[in-house]
Amino acid sequence: MSCSTPEVPSVVLDALMPNARRLVTNRRGSTVWEVFGPRGHYAVKLGYPIAATADWPAQPWTALAPAREAAVLHRLGFDVIAYGEWEHGTWNFQPWHEGPDLHRLWEPCREPDPVITPHTSVALGCVEALAELHSKGWAHGDVQPAHFIIGPERTHLIDLALARGGYVPQGYDFPFRGCLVHYEAPEIARSVLATGEAEPTQQADIYALGATLLISATGWRAVEYPDDAPRPVQRQAVANGRRRPVKAPGELGELIDAMLSHTPEDRPTIYELGKALS
Ligand SMILES: Nc1ncnc2c1ncn2[C@@H]1O[C@H](COP(=O)(O)OP(=O)(O)O)[C@@H](O)[C@H]1O
Ligand SMILES: [Mg+2]
Known part of the structure; x- marks a missing residue:
């Protein structure tokens, strides 16, 4: 197979x-x-x-x-x-949702001497797509750059396979075992290390959005660990929360820092982000 x-x-x-x-x-x-x-x-x-x-x-x-x-x-x-x-x-x-994903769209921002800076209107489109989900009481669970498709009219958030918040037929349901470590909130990483499973939350989505914007804008992961480290070692680094001293340019940099707060309660809500970016 x-x-x-x-x-x-x-x-x-x-x-x-x-x-x-x-x-x-x-x-x-x-x-x-x-x-x-x-x-x-x-x-x-x-x-x-x-x-x-x-x-x-x-x-x-x-x-x-x-x-x-x-x-x-x-x-x-x-x-x-x-x-x-x-x-x-x-x-x-x-x-099918037409358009580049966030990582591809912001490729020019990651060049050594970028002439283009990440546009807040693009970040706002991502925030609005996630807000649509959060307002219905769901958490996505797998927020990452490839899952934001920047269309001509609106941004779509795809791959809802791990989302939580309402009824899913038992025969098709399965536990959440974490997502791509680069985008995993510290509390999710800690839970996956301890029990093999975790509970996706809207606060963890906010962290993942912060890590998504940071990586797409700068090419840097939020947390420092070797590329070839085994996954549990990567998760431990995330759980410890050793933030890399890297910042996206402008106003976006401050917002991303807040999204990446170690304590879930310190992160802004998706609505607060929407207000800050509009
Ligand atoms: N509805 C869609 N519209 C546009 N592209 C899509 C869509 N669904 C999936 N894709 C493309 O396929 C890739 C993989 O899809 P995804 O839903 O993330 O599944 P998985 O992660 O399980 O492989 C996405 O990164 C995107 O490029
Ligand atoms: Mg996917």
């Missing part, structure tokens, strides 16, 4: 009748295509289990992620999506 790219399931082909498709990502446990057809422009996501390796335990939950995400999107009343099961796991399709 892990050696080859899976096929788009026939039930998805029947539903979308694509005349063109592009493989977007094919990585451990998840494959995504951009699909064009008479029914529209969609992202098709396929999940399958990750087998155990020398460095990793098996991760069966990745098979459930697309169905879980679709259930969350339905619950939130977002655009039409469908989901189902295939041989090795679950799939979903959802409207």
Whole structure:
């Protein structure tokens, strides 16, 4: 399974009748295509289990992620999506959101002598996308630069597979085991180290947004640890909260510092951020 790219399931082909498709990502446990057809422009996501390796335990939950995400999107009343099961796991399709992600959009800001500084209106678009979720009582759980798509009209926050805040069918649910360590709040890292699991919160989303803006604007991670450090060592560094002395330029720098506060209660809410940036 892990050696080859899976096929788009026939039930998805029947539903979308694509005349063109592009493989977007094919990585451990998840494959995504951009699909064009008479029914529209969609992202098709396929999940399958990750087998155990020398460095990793098996991760069966990745098979459930697309169905879980679709259930969350339905619950939130977002655009039409469908989901189902295939041989090795679950799939979903959802409207394709056009535009670069935040990391790509701010690439020019990360050049050695940048002529462009990160625009607060872009940060505000990300804040508004996350505020939409928080106002409905949900936490995203996996906020990172690749998950903000900066469209011509608005910014979309994608990949809701780990979101928490409302009912998810039991058969598709699984515990939260942390996210990409660069964006993990100290309290999440500490809980994952102690118990293997954690509870996504809106405050942890704010920390992740701060780390997301910082990395996209400057290329630097919020916390210092070696690139090749084993994951538990990275998590320990995050839990200890040794912030790197790096700042995004301008007003954004101050806001990011506040978002990255070690104590969750010291972080601004998404609404306070919205006000500060408008
Ligand atoms: N609805 C969408 N619109 C545009 N691009 C998408 C969409 N869904 C996924 N993608 C692209 O596919 C990549 C992987 O999708 P994601 O939802 O993060 O799944 P996973 O992390 O499980 O692989 C994203 O970083 C993005 O480039
Ligand atoms: Mg993702």
